[in-house]
Every structure is written in C-alpha cells, then in structure tokens.
Amino acid sequence: MGEERMSSNVGFRSPEEWERLAKERLEQGPFEYIQSGSGAEETLEANLAGLRNWKIVPRVLRDVSTLDVQSTIIGVQSNLPVALAPVGFQTIIHPEGELAAARAAAAKGIPYTVSTVSSYSMEQIAEVMGKGARFFQLYWPNDDEIALSFVKRAEKSGYSAILITVDTPLLGLREQDKQNQYFPLKNGHGLGNYESDPVFRTKANLETKEKSEVISEVASRLFNPTLTWEKVRWLRTQTKLPIVIKGIVHPDDARLAVENGIDGVVVSNHGGRQLDGSISSMDALEDMVKAVKGDIPIIFDGGIRRGVDIVKALALGADSVLIGRLYAYALIDGQVGVEKAITQLKDEFQTALALTGETKLIDLKKTMLLKR
Numbered sequence: 064m065g066e067e068r069m070s071s072n073v074g075f076r077s078p079e080e081w082e083r084l085a086k087e088r089l090e091q092g093p094f095e096y097i098q099s100g101s102g103a104e105e106t107l108e109a110n111l112a113g114l115r116n117w118k119i120v121p122r123v124l125r126d127v128s129t130l131d132v133q134s135t136i137i138g139v140q141s142n143l144p145v146a147l148a149p150v151g152f153q154t155i156i157h158p159e160g161e162l163a164a165a166r167a168a169a170a171k172g173i174p175y176t177v178s179t180v181s182s183y184s185m186e187q188i189a190e191v192m193g194k195g196a197r198f199f200q201l202y203w204p205n206d207d208e209i210a211l212s213f214v215k216r217a218e219k220s221g222y223s224a225i226l227i228t229v230d231t232p233l234l235g236l237r238e239q240d241k242q243n244q245y246f247p248l249k250n251g252h253g254l255g256n257y258e259s260d261p262v263f264r265t266k267a268n269l270e271t272k273e274k275s276e277v278i279s280e281v282a283s284r285l286f287n288p289t290l291t292w293e294k295v296r297w298l299r300t301q302t303k304l305p306i307v308i309k310g311i312v313h314p315d316d317a318r319l320a321v322e323n324g325i326d327g328v329v330v331s332n333h334g335g336r337q338l339d340g341s342i343s344s345m346d347a348l349e350d351m352v353k354a355v356k357g358d359i360p361i362i363f364d365g366g367i368r369r370g371v372d373i374v375k376a377l378a379l380g381a382d383s384v385l386i387g388r389l390y391a392y393a394l395i396d397g398q399v400g401v402e403k404a405i406t407q408l409k410d411e412f413q414t415a416l417a418l419t420g421e422t423k424l425i426d427l428k429k430t431m432l433l434k435r
C-alpha cells in the first residue's frame with residue numbers, strides 16, 4: 064500500500080475539492096440539481112450529521128498488516144463493500160455520462176447501478192462495461208408493460224439485480240431547481256432507456272414525434288404513485304433476477320420486504336432529495352438491522368464521503384454502501400475522475416479499517432462505536 068499511496072497523492076482531490084471543482088465548472092442549474100436536497104434540506108444535512116455523530120473507539124496492537132476488503136454485493140464480487148448508486152442524467156456532468164462512470168466502476172472492480180433515467184441506454188452501458196458487475200434501478204412507470212420491458216432488457220444485457228426505488232411515488236420538492244427553473248429531463252437528458260424501449264416506442268407513437276413531445280411522453284409515464292407490494296410480488300413472478308427495494312427507512316417496511324420475497328434492501332432517503340424531515344440514513348440503520356439482519360443483505364446510502372463513513376455504516380450492521388454525489392462530482396473529469404475518486408475511497412477505507420484495529424469486514428461491530 065505504501066508506494067501506491069505516495070504516487071496516488073499526485074493530483075489528490077478531497078471530496079470537498081471535487082464538489083468545489085464541480086461548482087466551478089458546471090452551470091448553476093446542473094450543479095445545484097446534483098448538490099441540493101428537498102425542502103429546507105434538513106435530511107440532506109442530517110445524513111452527514113448522522114454519520115458524524117457516531118465515533119469510533121479504535122483498538123490497537125492487533126496486527127493489521129493484511130486487510131481483506133473483498134465483498135459480495137447482492138451476489139456479485141466487489142473489490143470494496145461499495146457500489147455506485149443510481150444517479151440519473153449523467154450527461155449533465157460530462158458528455159460521456161454513464162459510459163464514463165460505468166467504465167470506471169468496471170476498471171476498479173465495483174458494481175455500477177444504471178438509473179432508469181440514464182442518458183445512455185442500459186445496453187450501451189452494458190457494452191462498455193464488459194464483464195463489469197452492474198445493477199439496473201427501476202423507476203416503475205405508470206405502465207406495467209413498460210416496467211416489464213425494462214426488466215427483460217436488463218436480464219438480456221447482463222444486469223445482476225433490479226433495484227426498485229420506492230421513495231419516489233412522486234418527485235420531492237427541490238427549491239433550488241424551482242428557482243433555477245432547471246430540470247434535466249426538459250433539456251433532453253435521461254432519455255436513454257425510454258427512447259430505446261420498443262414497448263414505449265409503440266405506445267407513445269414515437270416515430271412521428273418531435274423531441275419535446277418525446278420528453279412529455281416520458282415525463283407523463285415516469286412515476287407511479289399507485290405502486291404497492293402487490294405489484295412487487297407480481298414482478299417477483301416475472302424475473303429470476305434478485306430484486307432489491309431501494310429507499311426504505313422503516314423497519315416494518317424492511318420486514319415486509321423479507322415477507323414479500325425480496326433479496327435485499329437499500330436503507331436510503333434518496334440523499335435527502337425526497338421527504339425533507341425524514342430520518343437520517345444512519346439513524347434509521349440501527350432498527351433496520353434489528354429487523355432484517357441475517358435475512359437479507361442491507362445496503363446503506365446517504366452521506367458517504369470518506370472511507371471512515373463506510374467503517375461506521377458497516378459497524379452498525381450494513382453489509383455494503385452506495386455512493387452518489389461523491390462520484391457524481393468526480394465525473395466532471397470523466398472516467399479518470401471517477402476512477403480517482405474510487406481509488407481514494409479505497410485507500411481511505413483500508414486506512415480507517417486498520418486504524419480501527421480491524422482487518423476483516425465481518426469483524427466490524429457496533430461495540431466499536433459510540434454515539435456522541
């Protein structure tokens with residue numbers, strides 16, 4: 064680790080520096096779209112504070128010379144207990160968008176999650192990833208045939224799991240975006256999966272439509288406020304892929320996920336972008352762990368910025384984490400930027416693990432944390 068560490072200091076950028084650079088290089092609309100949360104941004108801030116308020120009580124003299132951070136995330140191998148979260152519209156950050164971020168994930172050996180509103184199609188992204196592990200995130204449209212079409216395409220193009228995002232029956236109110244009058248879909252981003260979908264194309268009569276009409280057709284189908292567990296159970300019968308529910312913080316919902324045959328949960332409040340005033344991810348994690356630990360994998364997201372945050376989330380019982388904004392900002396430098404951010408996070412995580420006095424992920428326990 065020593066030599067690699069010295070050389071990787073060239074061009075070092077902290078998470079705050081990536082954010083600062085993104086702010087400098089992007090227009091206000093796109094930058095604030097990424098950065099902001101909903102409402103008064105209490106939950107956005109709470110995610111960071113929730114992590115900050117847990118402190119590690121490290122142990123010493125335990126031979127931490129050899130570390131093992133290899134992980135399995137929903138059945139796929141990963142070089143870290145980390146996957147890239149679904150982040151829509153990545154061409155607002157860099158012209159290569161999802162292609163660049165997905166290549167970086169594949170090169171670094173961690174899974175990439177393709178958003179329903181990716182600017183490139185899931186097939187295009189799969190192609191650049193080769194054997195790289197990938198998940199598909201489903202925003203269940205208000206049309207089940209389109210939903211099923213997305214899932215079948217994901218099966219065919221080598222995706223290993225479907226993450227259904229359930230905290231978005233409708234979009235949270237983001238004040239910055241309203242002030243900026245900015246919404247990426249309106250500018251033609253995030254159409255990759257819809258424009259290429261045969262079922263949607265037929266239903267929306269796409270051959271005869273202008274871009275602005277295509278955008279309206281997508282916008283009118285994108286979210287589905289009628290969704291219930293019944294539909295999830297139906298999808299369970301339609302695919303052999305593991306199904307993960309993303310965006311729950313209530314232990315009763317975690318139990319329902321298990322009872323409905325779901326293969327994993329993502330404890331998440333959408334990075335503070337949906338219900339402002341909802342519990343921070345880290346505060347939710349404890350009870351979620353009590354509810355389903357050992358039954359199904361628990362993935363955590365919200366506020367992960369440094370390696371030590373991963374140590375805390377795993378110690379509290381998460382099996383792995385997703386990162387969102389951390390890599391989204393680094394995408395201003397394309398594939399190279401995202402690779403750099405992942406390398407840095409790995410270095411930080413290994414350092415934090417060793418300095419905590421541990422060498423293996425399974426040894427991270429709640430007893431090494433104190434809430435302050």
Ligand SMILES: Cc1cc2nc3c(=O)[nH]c(=O)nc-3n(C[C@H](O)[C@H](O)[C@H](O)COP(=O)(O)O)c2cc1C
Pocket residue numbers: 096097098110148149150151178179180200228309331332333334335336364365366367385386387388389391
């Ligand atoms: C710009 C942006 C776009 C996002 N798009 C999606 C999306 O398309 N689907 C989804 O399930 N979550 C989406 N999310 C939420 C992330 O998957 C993740 O839950 C969140 O970013 C985690 O918090 P963090 O940014 O603090 O790491 C988005 C988040 C951001 C910041």
Ligand SMILES: O=C(O)C(=O)c1ccccc1
Pocket residue numbers: 151180234248333336
């Ligand atoms: O910005 C988001 O968080 C997000 O997930 C989304 C997805 C589709 C349309 C608008 C926002």
